[in-house]
Amino acid sequence: MISFESDYTTGAHPRILERLAETNLEAVTGYGTDFYCESAREKIRDACGCKEAQVYFLVGGTQTNAVVISSMLRRYEGVVAVSTGHINVHEAGAIEYTGHKVLALPCHLPERNGEVSKVRRLTSSPKDSGKMDADNLKEFLQKFYQDDSRDHMVFPGMVYLSYPTEYGTLYSKKELEAIALVCREYEMPLFLDGARLGYGLMSLESDMTMQDIAKLCDVFYIGGTKVGALCGEAVVFPRGNAPKHFLTAIKQHGAMLAKGRLLGIQFDTLFTENLYLDISRHAIEMAEQLKKILREKGCTFYLESSTNQQFIILEDGQLKKLREHVAVSFWEKADDTHTVVRLVTSWSTRKEDLEQLEEALEICC
Amino acid sequence: MISFESDYTTGAHPRILERLAETNLEAVTGYGTDFYCESAREKIRDACGCKEAQVYFLVGGTQTNAVVISSMLRRYEGVVAVSTGHINVHEAGAIEYTGHKVLALPCHLPERNGEVSKVRRLTSSPKDSGKMDADNLKEFLQKFYQDDSRDHMVFPGMVYLSYPTEYGTLYSKKELEAIALVCREYEMPLFLDGARLGYGLMSLESDMTMQDIAKLCDVFYIGGTKVGALCGEAVVFPRGNAPKHFLTAIKQHGAMLAKGRLLGIQFDTLFTENLYLDISRHAIEMAEQLKKILREKGCTFYLESSTNQQFIILEDGQLKKLREHVAVSFWEKADDTHTVVRLVTSWSTRKEDLEQLEEALEICC
Amino acid sequence: MISFESDYTTGAHPRILERLAETNLEAVTGYGTDFYCESAREKIRDACGCKEAQVYFLVGGTQTNAVVISSMLRRYEGVVAVSTGHINVHEAGAIEYTGHKVLALPCHLPERNGEVSKVRRLTSSPKDSGKMDADNLKEFLQKFYQDDSRDHMVFPGMVYLSYPTEYGTLYSKKELEAIALVCREYEMPLFLDGARLGYGLMSLESDMTMQDIAKLCDVFYIGGTKVGALCGEAVVFPRGNAPKHFLTAIKQHGAMLAKGRLLGIQFDTLFTENLYLDISRHAIEMAEQLKKILREKGCTFYLESSTNQQFIILEDGQLKKLREHVAVSFWEKADDTHTVVRLVTSWSTRKEDLEQLEEALEICC
Amino acid sequence: MISFESDYTTGAHPRILERLAETNLEAVTGYGTDFYCESAREKIRDACGCKEAQVYFLVGGTQTNAVVISSMLRRYEGVVAVSTGHINVHEAGAIEYTGHKVLALPCHLPERNGEVSKVRRLTSSPKDSGKMDADNLKEFLQKFYQDDSRDHMVFPGMVYLSYPTEYGTLYSKKELEAIALVCREYEMPLFLDGARLGYGLMSLESDMTMQDIAKLCDVFYIGGTKVGALCGEAVVFPRGNAPKHFLTAIKQHGAMLAKGRLLGIQFDTLFTENLYLDISRHAIEMAEQLKKILREKGCTFYLESSTNQQFIILEDGQLKKLREHVAVSFWEKADDTHTVVRLVTSWSTRKEDLEQLEEALEICC
Secondary structure (H helix, E strand, C coil), X not given: CEXXXXXXXXXXXXXXXXXXXXXXXXXXXXXXXXHHHHHHHHHHHHHHCCCCCEEEEECCHHHHHHHHHHHHCCCCEEEEEECCCHHHXXXXXXHHHXXXXXXXXXXXXXXXXCCCCCCCCCCCCHHHCCCCCHHHHHHHHHHHHHCCCHHHCCEEEEEEEECCCCCCCCCCHHHHHHHHHHHHHCCCCEEEEECCHHHHHCCCCCCCCHHHHHHHCCXXXXXXXXXXXXXXXXXXXXXXXXXXXXXXXXXXXXXXXXCCHHHHHHHHHHCCCCHHHHHHHHHHHHHHHHHHHHHHCCCEECCCCCCCEEEXXXXXXXXXXXXXCEECEEEEXXXXXXXXXXXXXXXXXXXXXXXXXXXXXXXXX | CEECCCCCCCXXXXXXXXXXXXXXXXXXXXXXXXXXXXXXXXXXXXXXXXXXXXXXXXXXHHHHHHHHHHHHCCCCEEEEEECCCHHHXXXXXXXXXXXXXXXXXXXXXXXXXCCCCCCCCCCCCHHHCCCCCHHHHHHHHHHHHXXXXXXXXXXXXXXXXXXXXXXXXXXXXXXXXXXXXXXXXXXXXXXXXXXXXXXXXXCCCCCCCHHHHHHHCCEEXXXXXXXXXXXXXEEEECCCCCCCCHHHHHHHCCCCCCCCHHHHHHHHHHXXXXXXXXXXXXXHHHHHHHHHHHHHCCCEECCCCCCCEEEEEEEHHHHHHHCCCEECEEXXXXXXXXXXXXXXXXXXXXXHHHHHHHHHHHHHC | CEECCCCCCCCCCHHHHXXXXXXXXXXXXXXXXXXXXXXXXXXXXXHHCCCCCXXXXXXXXXXXXXXXXXXXXXXXXXXXXXCCCHHHHCCCCHHXXXXXXXXXXXXXXXXXXXXXXXXXXXXXXXXXXXXXXXXXXXXXXXXXXXXXXXXXXXXXXXXXEECCCCCCCCCCHHHHHHHHHHHHHCCCCEEEEECCHHXXXXXXXXCCCXXXXXXXXXXXXEECCCCCCCCCEEEEECCCCCCCCHHHHHHHCCCCCCCCHHHHHHHHHHCCCCHHHHHHXXXXXXXXXXXXXXXXXXXXXXXXCCCCEEEEEEEHHHHHHHCCCXXXXXXXXXXXXXXXXXXXXXXXCCHHHHHHHHHHHHHHC | CEECCCCXXXXXXXXXXXXXXXXXXXXXXXXXXXXXXXXXXXHHHHHHCCCCCEEEEECCHHHHHHHHHHHHCCCCEEEEEECCCHHHHCCCCHXXXXXXXXXXXXXXXXXXXXXXXXXXXXXXXXXXXXXXXXXXXXXXXXXXXXXXXXXXXXXXXXXXXXXXXXXXXXXXXXXXXXXXXXXXXXXXXXXXXXXXXXXXXXXXXXXXXXXXXXXXXXXXXXXXXXXXXXXXXXXXXXXXXXXXXXHHHHHHCCCCCCCCHHHHHHHHHHCCCCHHHHHHHHXXXXXXXXXHXXXXXXXXXXXXXXXXXXXXXXXXXHHHHHCCCEECEEEEEEECCEEEEEEECCCCCCHHHHHHHHHHHHHHC
16 A cells, blocks of 8 residues: 655665665764764764854754753843744643743634634645744744743743744744844744755745754754654754753753764765755645645645645545545544545655555545 | 731741741651641541542742652643743743653633733623633643644643732632543543732632632642741642652652641641631622722722732832832833732731721822 | 660750740730840840841751752752752752752761771871861862853852861861852852851860851851750851842741741740850760760760760670660661761750769660 | 673674665564564564563663663652662663652672672672672662651662673572562562673573573563674563553553564564574673683783673783784783773684784784
8 A cells, every 4th residue: 555644654865875875884983972873963064054053963853952952041031932832832841841832823724614623724825835934933022021020930041943834834034034143133043844844945935054054053953853864864964053961961861872973874874965955846846736636636735835745635435545545634524524635745655656546545535 | 127028928827837836856767757747638628528638848839849749740741821920930941951841731811901911812891811711721722632643742741820820810610620521532641830829818809718729630739838828838648649659749849848747737737626727718899899998099900910929010110209108019001101010918918018008008099 | 764866865954844834915016027026136146146138947958058059049050058068968969959959079988997987088087077178178179160162050149157067076267268169259158057056166176256147147047946946047148148038038938937936935945144155065965974974985086076976886785785775866887787877965954964974884885 | 802891892793784674674563563664573572482572672782771760660769779780870861760769779899809899799709709699689678668767768660781791791580589579579560671692691600591580570672782783771570560551661661663574574583593592602602712711811801790791800901902803802900900891702602713813912012
């Protein structure tokens, strides 16, 4: 059965497996001090256009968010995120486990005919779903600093956003600049969760490069797990601004690999000859074709996404039939008889997968 | 200058000070093991109609919330509260500091003409402001348990509500029963924050007794600090259902007084000859007269409260003038030129205070 | 029955109760912003000879230790203390609860004939029991910074010691200077737990003043609970060096009193006309007489203490008899048939108490 | 240059890389729900002789310790370990970060002529170095439960030990049974850290099987990272006794891999045709030859280890020369001119490595 369930259903890009095999019996030092990690760091610095960047390799996204956020906040501070942000919903309270509140801002959500959606809806523009709005952020901060009782409240200490968002949508350069400006005004670091960074940058709609991200953010991570690696996320502090003893923070969270080479070799490979962006572009091409197929089959889109995650609304009977042929992801119930479903492409999606999906849709819809 | 700023501006009920003085030089054991604590516990058991209740004395409200909630939740659980709940806004993230998320439900908030209020508004009934709705709670829980990815989410582990709420409003017996029913269905303890419990129970609108509270809740606390004590809150586990080694949890939070007598003597006094409810009733009588005065002066009420906290909207110029004569509490900006202001009565409010307020209002409004 | 069980068996110094009564109905602002708190702060600044000191009032010792330590440490740091330090043994893991390790140094403990004591014994000098040694501290730090794997270890971030120690012993000025010197060399703040500060300063053996303490430490607290107050500890940052937003840290720990006046009035009273040191001196005079009585009755001292806590070893049968007349404190088993017992004087100990103890000892020993 | 620095200097056993490559493009579900994880679990159940065992795959050792310990302890409990235990020294305070104290017991340490070792030494038997003693454990627990003030102390909630220990030494079956007996008497789960479990079980000195471990412990983990995997540890709850919602605890700690297959395939391979124990046995054979060589060269052993870690004492000049040819691990300074050095074999150690080491030693010693 073919799968459009997620971008982590297959293993690693074959070039990564080759490199792991080639280097397998070389004895190197542990904990990320090896040659491959250093080489990968250097290539990432180049790709970001930041010679002084500090780069750390961690294993997964939730872990990375927890380590970065808890290391950058003071104890009385929380992290500002939209209510649909991954850290606020799908990380099992990992941020709160480190003692910090997620200060959730309302965000744009897709309209659904007359139905009450889970959080407050500010506009109906489906392209803005899941995004933070610079004006909302500023208004929140202004109110906080006007509040007489703010000493009894959690101080906003940093801003978290995902690029692409959890809904596959993207910030334009202008939008990200506006948010970064607010962050600087209030002296809050801006943290960008790039679990799917490649798929965002290669979107046809994107007007940003990795260098732009590095310029605008105080810390961000380049997702490996969902973009061709077995596991691994590369945290970048573009201006050498990592918190003191960040390595110990990584260790304290149980996030340090003894065989750091596993991450170093993977990122070294992904950042050799542009592999990371090339395979991301492939996923976007597949996503564009997927959208075309879905549109042709008359599917209702839940929202407009220009990245590798696509969301459609299916009648429950159709969904049941489709699932006999294709693995897709439950997103949420749209109403009593309809479901929002996610289809995802990745570096490993093949033309044949799309063809089979097309056939399956013909049968079901 | 007279003060309607809060219910903690004055010291303690004189009878408490007398008892402290009378017993001052008696040597008793520490940490709440003394005779006065035991006597107070027994009287509270009587007042709650629960012979098997366990009663613990803590010092303040935020501390009590943190100790109770963190002791009753498992590590992967959060506490459900309305978004305006004290633990979600004004306790500096004390719950998250213990590692637990506050799962914030939207709640009723006062309508303000056309203005965007801070959180989502479900109805416009001003009497419901700040209250949790049993149906909302149930819907939230149903959605959670239907969600395929709930293993990646914070489990709802208990329900927190305030009686009266942060807006001075009250749950009816029927409403509290409905919430308790949902809690039992989902096997979640119900925790009632009674920082102002006396003022709630003595409200003319209240249809509950302390026994009702004890019957419906799994744990609640009887607020002392705001109802005549220098400090102190009495936590009640009505069915002897305190978490194992709760004393050690209290100590671990730095919430255990060496001179436990200070709390024991105060609560013993408050629960002798009905003092707690008598002084609460006095505050409510003063609040009813306050409302009458405010109404007569044509003040705009922000919402309808039947307890000791009253909220009105003043034009900023008026507020400035009023504050030359009376201390009141800033609540929030209503719009650019108006402010929501809180006036509070307590056990120590005197008729003369009301008379002086009336005069001051005459000058200002 | 008379009690030498602890220095928190009685209430407050009568002058404190008088002041509480006199000021009871004055309406003042909450959370430590009132006139009395400010006046107390000013008097404490004077007593410490530090005009720029920041002073905060907290409720109890464990709470104070947790708030101070967790606010001053970075997440990857721990606090260095001797293994017998209060934070390492008798605070139910309150420091670890905030996420920080107590890095326990071995310390001097009383010799007991041939018996294996609980922790490693460095010398047999009973006057040094429970004290940190500057050389040990320095050796520990040197080893840490020589260790290649220190990035995988908890960084020593501050030093905690008690004055007097948990064994009633005292640091000389020279000893404290030596420790402070090591702290400065390693850029670690020095925190002194002064739960019984007055009894230490007034000891006949003491060669320090409160000004000396303020000069040598980066933060310390002046214990109220055990020195005449109902509750309360005054935290002093002598050089205006409190962590940013320390008030919010206090609130976050549930350590902020709504009626801050309760603490302000008590400390204002204790620091008026030298009351704090006067009543401490009285306790020391009583302790000296206690020692004389114990010596005359042939009691075996467990160690030499010049402060208000005295430790003797009693045969279990004697202890049982003594307890029919006098409340004393179990310290630990000395061997199968003997017990180490603590007797404590305080500001409220009377000559009559000593006389009755003498009679009781005559019967039992 | 050859390396005896650690057992994580090389990649993975070649069979693992082959399996990763063979299965690479199969689309499977995420988060450990795939076929390979399930197959690995089943094989581990067989190897442990526990059909009802629950098996979870985590990424690294520190992470595993933190997740297991924090999930099994109540908030007021700590974990008992020897002072040299990995969780007490080399995990950057990961356990304390979750809010729990490590209750450190003194343990056997190698004697060094007249020198003061870091922690208290109970015996001089070098074979017992780094081990917990059942009698010591019991004595500690007895004292705790006799202590009147235990409510103010951290409750011992579980026991942690390493097999082999951090010093390469082993518990005999009888010794582990004795510890397990104490644990059951005090109703504390026994947790065995098996980061190097294979090397322990295959030691010539070992008298235990994996089934014995499963029978005696309440939870343990089978180390993959150091025994042939790229990363990964398999946590086993032998009697289906995992804490409720353990998956969510894993997620909350950021310890859940999206591509769970990476762990499943590795453990499935390691537990196919006895690979795990076979490659462990190889490492032990290499270690025995290593010991022979070291002995022949007249090296001083720091202690007696029958597993893959060997500790010798070298004069600093010798060490410097040796390091020009061989990578070895600094353990600690023995005295001003000598160093304790660790040499480690693994599944990937070759005869040629030993031959080269022999030559290098000839030159240096």
